Amino acid sequence: MTRDAATGRTVEQSAGNEPAPGEPLLVAERLTKHFPIMGGFPFQRKVGAVQAVDGIDLAVHAGESFGLVGESGCGKSTTGRLLTRLLEPTAGRISYRGQDITHVDRKALAPIRSEIQMIFQDPYSSLNPRQTVGAIISGPMEINRIRPPGGRETRVRELLETVGLSPEHYNRFPHEFSGGQRQRIGVARALALNPRLIVADEPVSALDVSIQAQVVNLLQRLRAELGIAFVFIAHDLAVVRHFSQRVAVMYLGKIVEVGDRESIYARPRHPYTHALLSAVPDATEFLAEGAGASHVDAGYAGAGGGPAPGPGRIRLAGDVPSPIRPPSGCRFRTRCWKARDRCASEEPPLTHIPGNRAGHLTACHFPEDPTTERGEEVILDPALRGGDVAKGRGVEG
Structure with a gap:
C-alpha cells in the first residue's frame, strides 16, 4: 500500500473517493x-x-x-x-x-x-x-x-x-x-x-x-x-x-481572465481578452451565404467565431515579453493601452470585479467597460509605456 509522503493518505483509498456534489x-x-x-562551463550553474x-x-x-x-x-x-x-x-x-x-x-x-x-x-x-x-x-x-x-x-x-x-x-x-x-x-x-x-x-x-x-x-x-x-x-x-x-x-504564464463562455465572449473585461476577441473575424455572413449554412451555430464550421466585442480591431504593438524576465506587476502592461504606474508596481489578483457575472474573474486594475464604444482601430505606440499609452478614437486614456 503506497502513501503520499505529503499527506500520509493512500492513493488507492483516495482514488475511490467521489468529490462532494458541486466540488x-x-x-x-x-x-x-x-x-x-543552466550557464557557465560545463553548464552546472543555474543562471x-x-x-x-x-x-x-x-x-x-x-x-x-x-x-x-x-x-x-x-x-x-x-x-x-x-x-x-x-x-x-x-x-x-x-x-x-x-x-x-x-x-x-x-x-x-x-x-x-x-x-x-x-x-x-x-x-x-x-x-x-x-x-x-x-x-x-x-x-x-x-x-x-x-x-x-x-x-x-x-x-x-x-x-x-x-x-x-x-x-x-x-x-x-x-x-x-x-x-x-x-x-x-x-x-x-x-x-x-x-x-x-x-x-x-x-x-x-x-x-x-x-x-x-x-x-x-x-x-x-x-x-x-x-x-x-x-x-x-x-x-x-x-x-x-x-x-x-x-x-x-x-x-505569459498567468491566467488573466476566466468565466463562462457567454461572459468571456460577450463581456470581456481584461484588455488582453478584448484584443484577442477583436481579432477574430466574423464569418457568419460568409458561412451562411457561401456555404449555404442555415444555422451557423448548429455546429463548428471552421474559421470565424462571432462578432468582436466592439466595432474596431485592436492591434497590439510589440512582442510578448520574455518569460525569462517578465514585466513587474501586470505582465500585460507593456502592451496595454490602459497601463498606469500601479500596473507596474502591483500585480492584479484574479478576482470578481463589479459588473462581472458569478464565476467571471478578471486580473486587471483598470478593467474594460464592455459598453464603451471604440473607434475603427486602436494602434498602440510601443514607445509609450506609462500613463496615456493609447492612440486612437474612443479609447479610454
Whole structure:
C-alpha cells in the first residue's frame, strides 16, 4: 500500500473517493512550472529560469468542457502536461477527486493516470510508426493490466467505430492514414481506459480547416454521450467558443481572465481578452451565404467565431515579453493601452470585479467597460509605456 509522503493518505483509498456534489473534479492551486536555465562551463550553474507557468488557479468539474486559450508560448501546453502529471510542478498543488496528487510517485499515480488521459497536438509524431493501430490503442490497457469483457481486440474495434473509423483498420499502420484519421486514433487511445478527464492539447491545430470541424464535433459528441470532462487547449478562439462551456485566457504564464463562455465572449473585461476577441473575424455572413449554412451555430464550421466585442480591431504593438524576465506587476502592461504606474508596481489578483457575472474573474486594475464604444482601430505606440499609452478614437486614456 503506497502513501503520499505529503499527506500520509493512500492513493488507492483516495482514488475511490467521489468529490462532494458541486466540488470540482480537478483543482490546481498556485500551479507553477519554471524551467531552469543552466550557464557557465560545463553548464552546472543555474543562471535563470523560464517562467512558463507562474502561480495559476483553475478548477474543472465533472463532465464540463474547460477551454484554455492564449497566444503561442503563453504556457497552455505546459499547463496541460502539469495537470496530467507528465511534468513535475515547481510549486503549487494539484488535487484530483479530493486527493493531492502533486508529488505522488509514478507507481502510486498509475491508478489515477488511467482516469486522466491526454490527446496530443501532432497526430504525426504522437503515434508509434512501428506499431499497428490495434497495438497503439490497446497499449494503455496492457500497461494497466486491463482485460475488458470480450478481450482487448474487441474493445479496440469498438473504439475505432466510436471515433468514426472502421474496425477493419485494426491491423493497419499510422502511415496509411490521413492527419484527421490519425487524430481519431489518438482519441480512441485516450478513450481506452474510460477516463473521467481528457486534456486535449491543441488537437486540431495541425489539421486542415475542413478536418478540424469533424474532430471538434467528434469530441463534443463524446463529451455529451460519455460524460467526460475536457480541458481543451487552443489558440483558435472560434474553436474554443464552439466547444467549451467555461474559458480561461492565459498571457505569459498567468491566467488573466476566466468565466463562462457567454461572459468571456460577450463581456470581456481584461484588455488582453478584448484584443484577442477583436481579432477574430466574423464569418457568419460568409458561412451562411457561401456555404449555404442555415444555422451557423448548429455546429463548428471552421474559421470565424462571432462578432468582436466592439466595432474596431485592436492591434497590439510589440512582442510578448520574455518569460525569462517578465514585466513587474501586470505582465500585460507593456502592451496595454490602459497601463498606469500601479500596473507596474502591483500585480492584479484574479478576482470578481463589479459588473462581472458569478464565476467571471478578471486580473486587471483598470478593467474594460464592455459598453464603451471604440473607434475603427486602436494602434498602440510601443514607445509609450506609462500613463496615456493609447492612440486612437474612443479609447479610454
